[in-house]
Amino acid sequence: MNAALRVAETAAEHTTELPFSPVVFGLVAFGLLIALLLVTFAFRSVGTRHD
Template sequence: MLHIAVQIAETTTEHAAEAPLPPLAFGLIAFGSLVAALLFTFSFRNVGNRHAGVTVHADSGH
């Protein structure tokens, strides 16, 4: 029984699945998404200083 399974495994060929896009496209998509994440993060660079003059009191009830 095992001998038959080994023979079948030796005779079958494996076909690798092709990628839906060329490798350059994957790189460009990754680069674009990382640049978008960088710009999104960079947009919050000065938020702490915008409200520097506002004081928050713990007993204000808000």
């Protein structure tokens, strides 16, 4: 058990910080999903034009 605690402590010391705030990652993901939504919306009537 003591060895497991030492491994956990050393792993906790070697963590890396995120390059951006978590809010930035959320905003980028939201923007990407909105862009994909707009691309999908642009092709909404393609199936009805090619009968």
